Amino acid sequence: xxxxxxxxxxxSLQLDPHAAARLADDWQELARLEIEATEHDAARRRRSRxxxxxxxxxxxxxxxxxxxxxxxxxxxADPRWRPALEALCAVAxxxxxxxxxxxxxxxxxxxxxxxxxxxDALVATASLVNExxxxxxxxxxxxxxxxxxxxxxxxxxxxxxxxxxxxxYAERWQQGMPPNTPIRVRLVLEDPGSGARQYLFHLR
Numbered sequence: 001x002x003x004x005x006x007x008x009x010x011x012s013l014q015l016d017p018h019a020a021a022r023l024a025d026d027w028q029e030l031a032r033l034e035i036e037a038t039e040h041d042a043a044r045r046r047r048s049r050x051x052x053x054x055x056x057x058x059x060x061x062x063x064x065x066x067x068x069x070x071x072x073x074x075x076x077a078d079p080r081w082r083p084a085l086e087a088l089c090a091v092a093x094x095x096x097x098x099x100x101x102x103x104x105x106x107x108x109x110x111x112x113x114x115x116x117x118x119x120d121a122l123v124a125t126a127s128l129v130n131e132x133x134x135x136x137x138x139x140x141x142x143x144x145x146x147x148x149x150x151x152x153x154x155x156x157x158x159x160x161x162x163x164x165x166x167x168x169y170a171e172r173w174q175q176g177m178p179p180n181t182p183i184r185v186r187l188v189l190e191d192p193g194s195g196a197r198q199y200l201f202h203l204r
Contacts, residue, residue: 098176102139102203104132105177107185112145112199115188124187124199128177135176138164142202143187154192163187 082099089096106129115121124143130136138160147153160173163185177183 098137099132099134100136101132102136105130105136105139105203107201107203108182110199110201115191120191122189122191124185124189126185126187126201127182128185129182130177130179133179135178137176138173138183139203141185141187142200142204143189144200144202145189145192146198146200150198154189156187156189158187 079099082096085096088094108127108129110124110126112122112124115123122145128138128141140160141158141163142155143158144155145153164173164183
């Protein structure tokens with residue numbers, strides 16, 4: 001830097017060309033550093049937001065999967081959801097209940113008669129046919145006896161393990177009813193003593 005007299009007699013400052021160049025370089029370096037700091041801070045904020053969003057998405061996914069697992073029995077009964085749940089359980093190692101459509105189970109050849117060995121009991125026999133295209137659980141079965149006035153004189157609910165009777169079926173009932181295969185049912189009910197022989201079956 002030098003002091004140079006002006007034409008009007010006043011003095012003025014003049015920068016050495018080399019010093020001026022160095023000062024310009026310093027200003028450019030400061031500007032570059034400031035830009036880099038700003039970009040670094042912006043990138044850090046973006047990464048932080050990405051981590052938060054990723055965490056939120058993972059939490060939402062975990063909660064969704066937990067809700068699906070808890071409600072899997074209900075959802076598995078819906079044909080729209082079952083294929084997806086089967087694929088999910090194939091990976092997760094869970095099991096789905098058999099699909100159920102009790103309206104597709106038909107009861108045929110029902111009959112009520114005296115028990116061959118007990119005077120105080122009646123025997124009801126029938127056949128259940130699963131008309132669905134898939135295996136489904138054996139239903140709960142209710143037998144109601146009616147008197148001449150069509151009033152219920154006696155009734156009882158039967159679990160599948162109660163009414164299958166045959167040892168082979170009793171062991172296999174959890175595998176479900178095969179499609180279009182008659183299953184013989186034998187039920188024992190206490191005789192209400194009213195001479196009732198009319199009956200109703202209800203499946204659930």
